Amino acid sequence: MTQRTLIKNLSASPDGPVSVSGWVDTVRDQKKVQFVVLRDESGAVQLVNPRTTDDDGATIPDELSDAISGLAQGTFLTATGELKHDERVKLGGVEVKLAALDIAGAAIAETPIADDSGVDKRMDWRFLDLRQPKNALIFRIQTTLEHAWRNYWVEHDFIELHTPKLMASASESKAELFEVDYFEGKAYLSQSPQFFKQMAQPAGFGKIFEIGPAFRADPSFTSRHATEFTSVDSEISWIDSHEDVMTLHEELLVAGFAAVKAKHGDEIKALFDLEVTVPTTPFPRIPLAEAKRIVAERGYEVPRHDDDMDPEGERQIAAWAAETYGHEFVFLTDYASSIRPFYHMRHGDDASLTNSYDLIFNGVEISTGAQREHRIDQLTANAIDKGLDPEELGFYLDFFRYGTPPHGGFGMGLSRVLMLMLHLPNLREATYLFRGPTRLTP
DSSP states (O other), rough: OOOBBGGGGGGGSEEEEEEEEEEEEEEEEEEEEEEEEEEEEEEEEEEEEOBBBBSOOBOOHHHHHHHHOOOOOOEEEEEEEEEHHHHHOOTTTEEEEEEEEEEEOOOOOOOOOOOOOOOHHHTTTTHHHSSSSSHHHHHHHHHHHHHHHHHHHHTTTTTOOOOOEEEESSSGGGEEEEEEEETTEHHHOOOOOOHHHHHHHTTTTOOOEEEEEEOOOOOSSSOOOOOOEEEEEEEEESSSSSHHHHHHHHHHHHHHHHHHHHHHHHHHHHHOOOOOOOSSSSOOOOEEHHHHHHHTTTTTTOTSSSSSSOOHHHHHOOOOOHHEEEOOEEEEOOOOGGOOOOTBEEEEEEETTTTTTEETTTTTEEEEEBBOOOOOOHHHHHHTTTTOTTTTTTHHHGGTOOOOOOOOEEEEEEEHHHHTTOOOOOOOGSSSOOBBBBBBBO
């Protein structure tokens, strides 16, 4: 049996016997010749079968021709034949003259989705949707991006953790918890590894990271929210301020984007018609109060019902950063303590502000980071100030009773990064299997 060759390797293979396996993309069943475009995970190739004719030019039926005529789009098969290099062939400059087909999995002739199907319909049939080269590329990019991040972390002596996703109490907001039965009691799905990655600091780990699932019981139907998402987290000890966290954050993103551009830049240009820009460092940094002033000067007033930046404000400040610095990223810093968690360190000279930031990418917030409060007395006071009961935070506060170094970190949404990198319309496109308030399948 001829060993399978990936389609992307055919151009470098010599003419001669070859075997390729994949699924049928298109069939052109002509009178004198049949063409099949076969795809696999690496590319597409043209298969050709000249029909046998009699002296009068009439087609003589044969088993191979009949099999080709009966192929439906999506059928998985193995094709064996003769590889031939021919620069006239538009699809890769090679083709395979068929000798035999071995059908592994026949497809139904009628497919349930089309190129113009809406995103919800496509999500219903995600396994078919992902056969499209453009959609499949998203997850090869995701693989490269995560690999580059891990390389960065490992090369800088970070420890990878896998924190539990079943929790006895909330890590962030009780209002966004999924409650599940747990034997005789209740448990909650983790909204964030926040408490556990902080626990690694008094443990003496120094620098840690995790890429793992997180869950938010948030009934949002926006293009950027999900009830289950992949969170990219890091935490480091011995920092002077949140500036050290921002430096780590931007270096990590540069490493990831550089790897994606090097490996997939040409494909992204061909399929998405855009250039991946590797960001320069340092990223622009703007205090939130100044950012609101800039946005107001651009003609948009951020609503004053809280101290945060709203989505339109994020778009406006991102546009300003692009115009002023030519940059797709911008850090918004110095958020009010009134809207930040109790564990965010407050400014030494102004307790109304925190050593924290949000990172905006192409107009959308992708991450929150901060220096953490590591002093037990101040941390307890912050919790009380937020109306929290220190007794309920006992296991967390214990981390700080036995010595903890100054530390900080961030959490970032993986799918948001992909969505914004590739200018996709919503998070569903950048998530393998999306979960939202009305979607639990497939």
